[in-house]
C-alpha cells in the first residue's frame with residue numbers, strides 16, 4: 001500500500017484511516033509549490049487530476065478521499081464499519097458524501113474570496129472587488145456556512161459520533177472540513193463541534209498520522 005501524500009492536505013485523513021485500521025503502508029511524498037500551493041506535476045503521473053490523496057494498493061490506484069476511505073474500510077475492515085443493514089450505515093454513507101459534496105465547496109469558496117480580497121490589486125479596482133466579495137458573503141456564503149455548521153452542531157449535540165454511538169470512517173472524512181472550518185470561521189457558537197475536534201485529536205492513531213504526515217495547519 002502506497003499513499004501519495006501531499007503536505008498539509010486532505011491525505012492527512014487517509015494516513016489517520018490507515019493508522020486506525022493498522023494497515024502497513026509506505027508514504028510517497030509530494031510538496032506543494034510554496035507560492036501557488038498547487039501540487040507538483042509528478043502527482044499527475046499517478047492520477048490524471050494530480051490531486052491528493054491517491055493510494056496505490058497492488059494493481060489498483062484510487063483517488064477521491066471518500067472513495068478511498070470506503071475502499072479501505074470494506075477491504076481491510078470491518079473494524080469501524082457499521083452493519084450493512086443498520087441505520088448507522090446509512091448515516092455513515094450520508095456523512096461520508098456530505099463532507100466533500102456539500103460542506104467543502106462552501107469552505108473552498110470562502111478561501112477563494114478571502115484570498116482575492118487580500119491579494120494586491122490596483123487601488124481603483126479594490127472597492128469593486130471588495131463589494132462583490134461582501135455581497136457573495138452576505139447573500140450566499142455566510143448563510144450557507146451558518147446553516148451547515150448549525151446543522152452539524154445540532155447533530156453532534158445528539159450523537160457521540162457522526163453515524164451514531166461509535167466511531168466510523170465518516171468521522172475521519174468529516175475531520176478535514178471541520179478542521180478547515182476551525183481555521184477559517186469562528187466556532188465559539190459550536191461547542192459540540194469543538195468537543196468533537198478535541199476528541200479526535202486525542203486519538204493515538206490521529207497523533208501517529210500527524211507525526212508521519214508532517215506539519216498540518218488545519219489541526
Ligand SMILES: N[C@@H](CCC(=O)N[C@@H](CS)C(=O)NCC(=O)O)C(=O)O
Nearest residue numbers: 009010038039051052053064065100
Ligand atoms: N474531493 C477531493 C479533493 C482533492 C483535492 O482538491 N486535494 C487538494 C489537497 S487538500 C489538492 O490536491 N490540492 C493541490 C492542487 O490542487 O494542485 C478529495 O477529497 O480527494
